[in-house]
Amino acid sequence: xxxLLQARERILQFYSKYDNFCKPALKFLLALVTLILxxxxxxxSRSLTNFAVTLVLALVCSFLPVNVTVVMAAGIxxxxxxxxxxxxxxxxxxxxxxxxxxxxxxTPKDAVLLLLTPMAFKLGIPYxxxxxxxLLGTPAxxxxxxxxxxxxxxxxxxxxxxxxxxxxxxxxELINKFRYLLxxxxxxxxxxxxxxxFGVTIICVYFIRRLSKDHSxxxxxxxxxxxxxxxxxxxxxxxxxxxxxGGLILGSIVAVGVAFVIKFFVFNVDYSRTERVQFExxxxxxxxxxxxxxxxKVNDRKVKKINGTVDPAKKSRESRREKNPERRRQGxxxxxxxxxxxxxxxxxxALTERDAQASSLExxxxxxxxxxxxxxxxxx
Amino acid sequence: MASYEKEExxxxxxxxxxxxxxxxxxxxxxxxxxxxxxxGIMVGMYLAxxxxxxxxxxxxxxxxxxxxxxxxxYLILIAVYSVITYIVYALRHRAARRKxxxxxxxxxxxxxxxxxxxxxxxxxxxVPKKERTK
Numbered sequence: 001x002x003x004l005l006q007a008r009e010r011i012l013q014f015y016s017k018y019d020n021f022c023k024p025a026l027k028f029l030l031a032l033v034t035l036i037l038x039x040x041x042x043x044x045s046r047s048l049t050n051f052a053v054t055l056v057l058a059l060v061c062s063f064l065p066v067n068v069t070v071v072m073a074a075g076i077x078x079x080x081x082x083x084x085x086x087x088x089x090x091x092x093x094x095x096x097x098x099x100x101x102x103x104x105x106x107t108p109k110d111a112v113l114l115l116l117t118p119m120a121f122k123l124g125i126p127y128x129x130x131x132x133x134x135l136l137g138t139p140a141x142x143x144x145x146x147x148x149x150x151x152x153x154x155x156x157x158x159x160x161x162x163x164x165x166x167x168x169x170x171x172x173e174l175i176n177k178f179r180y181l182l183x184x185x186x187x188x189x190x191x192x193x194x195x196x197x198f199g200v201t202i203i204c205v206y207f208i209r210r211l212s213k214d215h216s217x218x219x220x221x222x223x224x225x226x227x228x229x230x231x232x233x234x235x236x237x238x239x240x241x242x243x244x245x246g247g248l249i250l251g252s253i254v255a256v257g258v259a260f261v262i263k264f265f266v267f268n269v270d271y272s273r274t275e276r277v278q279f280e281x282x283x284x285x286x287x288x289x290x291x292x293x294x295x296x297k298v299n300d301r302k303v304k305k306i307n308g309t310v311d312p313a314k315k316s317r318e319s320r321r322e323k324n325p326e327r328r329r330q331g332x333x334x335x336x337x338x339x340x341x342x343x344x345x346x347x348x349x350a351l352t353e354r355d356a357q358a359s360s361l362e363x364x365x366x367x368x369x370x371x372x373x374x375x376x377x378x379x380x
Numbered sequence: 381m382a383s384y385e386k387e388e389x390x391x392x393x394x395x396x397x398x399x400x401x402x403x404x405x406x407x408x409x410x411x412x413x414x415x416x417x418x419x420g421i422m423v424g425m426y427l428a429x430x431x432x433x434x435x436x437x438x439x440x441x442x443x444x445x446x447x448x449x450x451x452x453x454y455l456i457l458i459a460v461y462s463v464i465t466y467i468v469y470a471l472r473h474r475a476a477r478r479k480x481x482x483x484x485x486x487x488x489x490x491x492x493x494x495x496x497x498x499x500x501x502x503x504x505x506x507v508p509k510k511e512r513t514k
Contacts, residue, residue, distance in 0.1 A: 090428070091425075094421045094422075094424070094425050097417070097418070097421055098418045098421055098422065101414040101415075101417055101418045102414065102415070102418045102461070105410070105414065106468055178428055178429065179429055179432075182425075182429055
């Protein structure tokens with residue numbers, strides 16, 4: 001456990017020390033994975049699926065806010081769909097616009113869920129989203145996660161029915177296709193089930209982890225996972241859908257694992273040292289439960305230089321000393337004293353601490369040095 | 381305090397420069413504009429979805445009633461959206477002002493601590509001088 005805590009401290013120290021590099025690197029990774037997944041699932045435009053283009057776009061995203069990545073990903077999706085069919089572009093563009101205009105102006109930080117939710121679905125770990133969002137987000141994140149689910153299902157539906165939706169047609173056919181797409185997309189029971197399960201789980205996890213009860217985060221994670229499984233099974237029975245129970249349980253186990261990793265980094269406390277304190281100020285009485293965070297001291301590695309290189313701090317100190325005559329005199333005296341003291345100190349150590357190893361000559365010299373030191377002290 | 385200044389404080393300071401009424405009015409105005417655009421998109425989608433039916437019934441239907449229904453729904457959407465915006469931004473403004481007050485109190489305490497430290501250092505320097513003059 002101590003090793004893990006030390007590793008955590010090292011990672012956090014590293015992140016805070018190289019913050020300027022870590023953040024762009026993480027943004028780059030997020031943009032790159034997003035674009036690769038988009039290209040993999042709906043890569044209809046050949047020019048956009050070129051890896052060099054993806055790499056350049058991800059690099060651009062790494063220096064911009066995360067929300068720009070979200071907008072850019074939405075743009076890339078629309079460009080891909082334009083290569084497939086016009087009606088799907090209209091539907092998805094309208095969906096994105098309504099989401100950005102009506103909802104994401106309130107919670108711009110949550111917009112990243114629009115990327116992470118479809119990404120989790122594509123990676124086969126969708127149940128990570130509600131538990132992690134409940135731990136790190138707010139109840140308002142329910143809408144963001146729901147929007148992410150809608151985006152995933154719409155895109156997967158379009159990519160699944162590419163044969164029916166692609167191709168040029170006359171106006172009447174276009175309208176028919178538009179209607180057919182909207183009907184199938186908006187009333188997808190599986191999508192509604194996922195939105196309901198995610199919403200209930202996020203709210204449950206959020207409210208339990210906010211409690212002042214001991215181990216509230218652990219209880220929240222476990223309860224959230226169980227509730228998610230329960231809602232999915234009940235919903236599947238109600239809507240008469242086929243849900244893989246094994247996949248659901250396995251996905252939930254992975255989600256719990258990821259949630260515990262998040263807990264380890266974000267909420268690592270020691271409940272055995274809980275304190276309850278009461279105090280007051282002019283306006284309030286406070287009844288406080290204080291739980292200390294788990295922290296360990298990481299050993300700082302000190303590099304001792306044993307070659308002849310000059311320490312810059314020492315050099316500047318010496319140069320200042322050289323400029324000031326008073327300090328120069330004082331410095332010389334200090335240096336002489338240091339040299340004398342160094343011999344005496346060595347001898348003294350030899351006599352007191354390593355007496356058995358010291359030779360008779362050393363012992364005599366140390367005794368003489370000690371006598372000299374005492375005499376000098378007496379004179380002072 | 382430094383982390384607050386860097387992250388949340390920056391946003392709160394921007395909010396703190398507005399009077400409550402001005403801030404909420406600005407956000408509600410923005411909501412009306414965004415809501416109008418979003419409603420326009422939704423109506424467009426609805427028209428495209430029901431295009432065939434509309435084309436068949438366009439001569440027989442009462443266009444005035446149809447327009448009234450569209451307008452009513454628009455007003456309901458804008459009213460609901462504006463009320464939500466009002467509540468959200470009123471709460472945000474209040475929270476920002478409260479946090480800024482705490483931050484400025486802490487800043488004042490820090491400043492007084494620095495002043496005290498400086499005066500202590502000045503006193504410590506002045507004592508040996510006096511002793512020397514004696």
